[in-house]
Amino acid sequence: MASTMLSVASASLSASLSPLENLKGKLKVGSAGLSFNKAKGNPFINTKSFCRISMVAAVNASRFESVTMAPPDPILGVSEAFRADTHESKLNLGVGAYRTEELQPYVLDVVKKAENLMVERGENKEYLPIEGLAAFNKVTAELLFGADNPVIKQQRVATVQGLSGTGSLRLAAALIERYFPGTKVLISSPTWGNHKNIFNDSRVPWSEYRYYDPKTVGLDFEGMVADIKAAPEGSFVLLHGCAHNPTGIDPTPEQWEKIANVIQAKSHIPFFDVAYQGFASGSLDADAASVRLFAARGMELLVAQSYSKNLGLYAERIGAINVVCSSADAAARVKSQLKRLARPMYSNPPIHGARIVANVVGDPALFNEWKAEMEMMAGRIKNVRQKLYDSLSAKDKSGKDWSFILKQIGMFSFTGLNIDQSANMTSKWHVYMTKDGRISLAGLSLAKCDYLADAIVDSFHNVS
Amino acid sequence: MSASPTSGFHADSVFAHIDRAPEDPILGVTVAYNKDPSPIKLNLGVGAYRTEEGKPLVLNVVRQAEQQLVNDRSRVKEYLPIVGLADFNKLSAKLILGADSPAVQENRVTTVQCLSGTGSLRVGGEFLARHYHQRTIYIPLPTWGNHPKVFTLAGLSVKTYRYYDPATRGLNFQGLLEDLGSAPSGAIVLLHACAHNPTGVDPTIQQWEQIRQLMRSKSLLPFFDSAYQGFASGSLDADAQPVRMFVADGGECLVAQSYAKNMGLYGERVGALSIVCKTADVASRVESQLKLVIRPMYSNPPIHGASIVATILKDRDMYNEWTIELKAMADRIISMRQKLFDALRARGTPGDWSHIIKQIGMFTFTGLNSEQVAFMTKEYHIYMTSDGRISMAGLSSKTVPHLADAIHAAVTRVV
Numbered sequence: 097m098a099s100t101m102l103s104v105a106s107a108s109l110s111a112s113l114s115p116l117e118n119l120k121g122k123l124k125v126g127s128a129g130l131s132f133n134k135a136k137g138n139p140f141i142n143t144k145s146f147c148r149i150s151m152v153a154a155v156n157a158s159r160f161e162s163v164t165m166a167p168p169d170p171i172l173g174v175s176e177a178f179r180a181d182t183h184e185s186k187l188n189l190g191v192g193a194y195r196t197e198e199l200q201p202y203v204l205d206v207v208k209k210a211e212n213l214m215v216e217r218g219e220n221k222e223y224l225p226i227e228g229l230a231a232f233n234k235v236t237a238e239l240l241f242g243a244d245n246p247v248i249k250q251q252r253v254a255t256v257q258g259l260s261g262t263g264s265l266r267l268a269a270a271l272i273e274r275y276f277p278g279t280k281v282l283i284s285s286p287t288w289g290n291h292k293n294i295f296n297d298s299r300v301p302w303s304e305y306r307y308y309d310p311k312t313v314g315l316d317f318e319g320m321v322a323d324i325k326a327a328p329e330g331s332f333v334l335l336h337g338c339a340h341n342p343t344g345i346d347p348t349p350e351q352w353e354k355i356a357n358v359i360q361a362k363s364h365i366p367f368f369d370v371a372y373q374g375f376a377s378g379s380l381d382a383d384a385a386s387v388r389l390f391a392a393r394g395m396e397l398l399v400a401q402s403y404s405k406n407l408g409l410y411a412e413r414i415g416a417i418n419v420v421c422s423s424a425d426a427a428a429r430v431k432s433q434l435k436r437l438a439r440p441m442y443s444n445p446p447i448h449g450a451r452i453v454a455n456v457v458g459d460p461a462l463f464n465e466w467k468a469e470m471e472m473m474a475g476r477i478k479n480v481r482q483k484l485y486d487s488l489s490a491k492d493k494s495g496k497d498w499s500f501i502l503k504q505i506g507m508f509s510f511t512g513l514n515i516d517q518s519a520n521m522t523s524k525w526h527v528y529m530t531k532d533g534r535i536s537l538a539g540l541s542l543a544k545c546d547y548l549a550d551a552i553v554d555s556f557h558n559v560s
Numbered sequence: 561m562s563a564s565p566t567s568g569f570h571a572d573s574v575f576a577h578i579d580r581a582p583e584d585p586i587l588g589v590t591v592a593y594n595k596d597p598s599p600i601k602l603n604l605g606v607g608a609y610r611t612e613e614g615k616p617l618v619l620n621v622v623r624q625a626e627q628q629l630v631n632d633r634s635r636v637k638e639y640l641p642i643v644g645l646a647d648f649n650k651l652s653a654k655l656i657l658g659a660d661s662p663a664v665q666e667n668r669v670t671t672v673q674c675l676s677g678t679g680s681l682r683v684g685g686e687f688l689a690r691h692y693h694q695r696t697i698y699i700p701l702p703t704w705g706n707h708p709k710v711f712t713l714a715g716l717s718v719k720t721y722r723y724y725d726p727a728t729r730g731l732n733f734q735g736l737l738e739d740l741g742s743a744p745s746g747a748i749v750l751l752h753a754c755a756h757n758p759t760g761v762d763p764t765i766q767q768w769e770q771i772r773q774l775m776r777s778k779s780l781l782p783f784f785d786s787a788y789q790g791f792a793s794g795s796l797d798a799d800a801q802p803v804r805m806f807v808a809d810g811g812e813c814l815v816a817q818s819y820a821k822n823m824g825l826y827g828e829r830v831g832a833l834s835i836v837c838k839t840a841d842v843a844s845r846v847e848s849q850l851k852l853v854i855r856p857m858y859s860n861p862p863i864h865g866a867s868i869v870a871t872i873l874k875d876r877d878m879y880n881e882w883t884i885e886l887k888a889m890a891d892r893i894i895s896m897r898q899k900l901f902d903a904l905r906a907r908g909t910p911g912d913w914s915h916i917i918k919q920i921g922m923f924t925f926t927g928l929n930s931e932q933v934a935f936m937t938k939e940y941h942i943y944m945t946s947d948g949r950i951s952m953a954g955l956s957s958k959t960v961p962h963l964a965d966a967i968h969a970a971v972t973r974v975v
Binding site for chain 2: 156157158159160161162163164165166169172176191193201202203207211212215218220221222223224225226259260262263266275290293294296297298330363365396404408409410411412413419421422423426428429430432433435436439440441442443444445446447448449
């Protein structure tokens with residue numbers, strides 16, 4: 097009986113249940129034999145013995161007992177599963193991190209040089225301003241728009257350093273929630289898995305526009321334009337600047353013009369996610385063409401940037417949110433409000449990655465070296481695409497046209513495999529990928545193309 | 561600005577309705593300081609340590625660790641897991657909870673790397689707003705200026721409990737007990753683990769024990785903000801006592817840790833959130849939910865600062881060197897307190913200034929009002945927050961006399 101009385105003190109842990117219900121729930125005992133009053137409050141709270149009891153009461157049920165186990169992240173969880181697999185032929189085509197032909201992670205030479213310089217200089221580690229490293233903000237906007245772009249010369253871009261692409265998108269989402277309440281963001285179907293989470297957590301409503309056409313394994317351009325046109329005026333339209341994730345399918349320049357037309361006609365606000373500038377085609381300028389096209393029309397727009405892939409700075413979390421406004425005054429006001437959103441999230445951003453970028457982009461020799469390394473990385477991926485296509489064409493006797501692999505661009509390829517077929521890739525062939533059929537070509541070597549082709553052909557034809 | 565030929569150009573911006581935000585009150589002090597051309601200006605605003613020469617300090621042991629990292633050719637920059645660097649997390653939990661903590665040994669603690677103290681508080685707050693039944697957090701009056709915004713944006717409702725007593729310039733302990741005593745059962749309570757910011761007023765160990773008993777009796781959930789471990793008294797263990805007392809009774813709590821001050825890693829944004837749970841199973845489920853908060857915020861945390869911390873904490877010699885450098889910083893601040901107190905006494909400045917040597921940590925709550933502060937900025941180029949808080953870390957033997965003159969003038973000429 098004593099232990100039962102002691103445990104009643106813990107009933108106050110759950111404010112919504114009466115002590116008796118709480119007791120039954122937590123200790124799974126019947127109510128027979130317990131005699132205490134069923135008052136809502138804790139019957140023991142005024143007794144002298146309570147303080148002694150509280151020491152022991154502390155060791156009863158957790159306040160977090162009802163917290164359920166969350167499912168693993170669909171993308172990052174793939175790498176965890178891969179690590180656990182001991183099969184010798186396993187292949188990780190899950191997360192989009194560049195690998196060398198030897199399937200090793202790659203730290204760019206220019207990054208090592210920049211870090212050595214930084215250590216030699218012995219710079220301090222003082223807090224950055226809330227908006228981040230000024231030198232970084234300057235070069236990142238110039239890289240994106242071109243240093244001579246009117247939007248830069250007229251100081252119409254509010255640039256705030258963010259935690260890579262995700263953090264920059266999140267700041268933008270927080271700005272939208274606060275200043276455009278109820279306004280929707282239109283996102284492509286499909287899109288990067290985390291986009292929906294970002295808008296959900298920011299309480300920004302979203303809806304999808306058609307994008308991927310499974311019949312052609314290409315762009316459903318008519319559907320895309322129709323859906324953007326049908327959306328309420330003044331919506332935000334999330335666009336992948338280049339190397340669409342997960343499909344690898346980008347609009348052509350002519351299609352971009354038409355997309356810009358319909359966006360302008362509906363007074364929508366373009367919102368670019370640029371995670372692969374330079375990585376898609378190998379050229380920084382070519383990959384920024386879509387953003388620059390919209391900016392050249394005098395439109396106001398948002399652009400989230402990431403240096404995870406193009407500078408291999410994944411774990412340093414370096415990116416930026418840029419808001420192009422119609423005046424320098426508007427840009428200054430927007431920047432001040434982005435700061436007000438960043439401060440209660442993390443106060444100010446991390447310096448290390450920002451300094452690396454500022455050093456690389458700000459030094460002509462390092463900048464040129466960077467461009468060469470980026471061309472090398474993009475080149476390797478293009479070669480792997482070609483080899484995979486060749487292997488598939490050779491091994492697949494059905495006559496299926498695999499050329500969409502060559503038309504897609506960037507780190508990822510949408511294979512067209514469905515959920516069950518993708519599952520077969522993993523369970524039978526130990527090829528790890530996301531269940532939407534996306535493979536990361538950055539994780540593929542020329543040497544493994546034949547094996548992968550076998551896996552894809554088998555999954556496509558023998559699993560439905 | 562040129563209008564586009566396709567008539568999509570807005571004469572009005574879609575951002576026309578967005579006002580300019582005022583500067584952050586704390587960080588804005590440095591902005592104002594930087595603009596001032598006076599050669600005698602003094603920045604006592606933001607809490608960043610300065611040497612006797614008034615310079616920022618990077619600890620030797622930090623430079624050593626960084627050199628090691630840069631020289632290690634096997635290091636890569638792959639994404640960390642969502643919860644951050646595993647070594648860093650384990651070592652951080654041990655640092656705050658104690659190496660022999662049963663909670664750690666029983667796997668009842670989930671620790672996730674976050675963006676310094678702010679990030680740890682925000683992630684913890686978001687988690688509680690989603691999964692805890694009582695969405696009210698009680699914060700001390702006064703508290704760090706950013707606390708209310710962090711918790712409000714996290715989705716919690718914020719209330720206050722009495723803390724600072726302007727009459728004594730010490731702790732209003734009776735008021736604290738009354739306010740926590742009348743809080744609803746299960747409410748969250750923010751506690752500054754040591755070196756209360758902005759007042760520098762900490763409860764005694766006996767008072768902490770009373771606070772603990774009261775809180776456990778009402779099932780109030782402790783959420784510690786530990787930003788100054790080792791920096792307050794010079795001893796890492798002493799400064800962790802309040803946290804460890806709560807963990808020792810077997811109860812649950814949250815702890816936000818920052819390495820900004822005690823390792824001088826301000827700009828690297830290194831910190832950790834630990835949630836001490838009743839069981840390992842609960843801790844594991846809680847961790848999975850923390851990941852769902854983090855992934856849509858920034859995906860995974862930055863590697864550099866956490867690697868520096870892990871390198872230092874796991875190497876016995878570097879750890880010892882760290883404790884020595886940490887004590888030196890804490891000692892210098894304590895000596896500045898004494899010097900300022902002596903200087904005010906020497907000037908016969910009216911009032912009791914003993915709170916300067918009684919308060920602990922980086923900050924002193926001078927008791928000066930906002931008019932006096934404005935006067936000191938205008939006439940003496942002293943930059944500080946308008947609540948009368950000064951950062952002792954920004955003082956040196958050379959600048960104490962100037963500050964003492966300014967305080968003396970403010971107290972005698974401005975009421």
